[in-house]
Amino acid sequence: MIACVRLWLSSPTNRIWLALVAASLASYTLGGTRADSAWSTWTVWLVFGLALTKGVWVMDEFMGLRTAPVLWRRLLLGWLVALCLALAGLSSMG
Amino acid sequence: MTATLSHARTGDATAVEAAPPLRLAGDLAVWLIILAELLAFSILFLLFAVTRLRHPEVFAASQPTLDASTGLVNTLLLITGSWFVACAVRAASHHQRLATLRHLLTAQACGAVFLVLKLSEYADKAATGIDLETNVFYMFYFFLTGFHFLHVLAAMVFLAFLSVSVWRCQQVADQHHALESGAAFWHMVDLLWIVMFPLVYLIR
Numbered sequence: 001m002i003a004c005v006r007l008w009l010s011s012p013t014n015r016i017w018l019a020l021v022a023a024s025l026a027s028y029t030l031g032g033t034r035a036d037s038a039w040s041t042w043t044v045w046l047v048f049g050l051a052l053t054k055g056v057w058v059m060d061e062f063m064g065l066r067t068a069p070v071l072w073r074r075l076l077l078g079w080l081v082a083l084c085l086a087l088a089g090l091s092s093m094g
Numbered sequence: 095m096t097a098t099l100s101h102a103r104t105g106d107a108t109a110v111e112a113a114p115p116l117r118l119a120g121d122l123a124v125w126l127i128i129l130a131e132l133l134a135f136s137i138l139f140l141l142f143a144v145t146r147l148r149h150p151e152v153f154a155a156s157q158p159t160l161d162a163s164t165g166l167v168n169t170l171l172l173i174t175g176s177w178f179v180a181c182a183v184r185a186a187s188h189h190q191r192l193a194t195l196r197h198l199l200t201a202q203a204c205g206a207v208f209l210v211l212k213l214s215e216y217a218d219k220a221a222t223g224i225d226l227e228t229n230v231f232y233m234f235y236f237f238l239t240g241f242h243f244l245h246v247l248a249a250m251v252f253l254a255f256l257s258v259s260v261w262r263c264q265q266v267a268d269q270h271h272a273l274e275s276g277a278a279f280w281h282m283v284d285l286l287w288i289v290m291f292p293l294v295y296l297i298r
Contacts, residue, residue: 013177013181013184014177017173017174017176020173020176020177021170021174024166024170024173024291025166027291027296028162028165028166028169028296030296031162031295031297031298047296047297051288051291051292055285055288055289058281058284058285059281062177062179062277062281063119063278063281063282063285064119064274067115067119068116068117068118069117069118070116072118075129076132079132080285080289083289084289086143087139087143087289087293090143090144090146091143091293091297093147
């Protein structure tokens with residue numbers, strides 16, 4: 001059983017899927033626990049930080065940007081970083 | 095294909111190692127479409143965030159009516175779909191035709207459940223008299239999620255064509271390039287939802 005789990009976890013694709021699920025549950029938990037109170041600035045940044053991390057994992061591991069030409073990788077990761085920063089900034093201003 | 099060589103100097107000896115070639119997984123045209131889609135969605139996301147600043151009371155009253163649990167399930171479905179698509183591409187590179195097909199069909203099943211959940215969400219809203227014209231929040235909600243819904247549908251059609259190609263072909267490796275293109279489009283749909291979920295459902 002443990003050997004099966006180890007074998008399953010030896011695949012980067014499987015590990016990334018597991019990490020994505022964990023990060024999604026963390027985002028949801030943050031949303032649920034703070035739903036009745038005003039969102040503090042740090043919570044907004046934390047949730048968008050999680051979204052950014054998930055996005056980087058999807059781009060690098062699933063879309064294969066880790067082995068893409070540098071310009072493409074910088075362009076797409078730059079887009080994601082800029083978007084998450086802008087959305088977190090705008091959302092924390094409210 | 096041009097091989098990339100990395101040169102490393104260690105002491106007096108110069109070692110030359112073959113590094114994996116840097117390349118885009120899939121067709122360049124698909125990546126240009128992806129780039130255009132990402133830019134279009136980012137404009138909509140920014141408009142949503144700016145409008146929330148201008149109408150905080152409307153957003154505060156309307157956003158709690160969305161079911162974040164359904165949003166979470168949808169997130170998990172798209173992530174799992176992405177995982178199966180990535181597994182399909184890997185199986186194709188290992189010449190495993192049936193495994194490729196199985197993974198593609200499972201990914202489409204994840205997409206189908208996502209669409210059914212989204213439709214039931216829209217039906218719930220319609221049953222309570224909420225539509226595009228109710229207020230500015232719901233206009234953005236229907237427009238953003240509806241536009242994304244159409245992209246999930248398009249990605250599923252793309253995967254369905256790929257499934258048929260894989261089913262018909264003898265050598266699944268021949269379909270590897272097309273599979274990578276379809277996979278990139280599917281992952282883009284997942285990526286957009288990863289940003290949309292906290293923006294629309296979570297942050298209040």
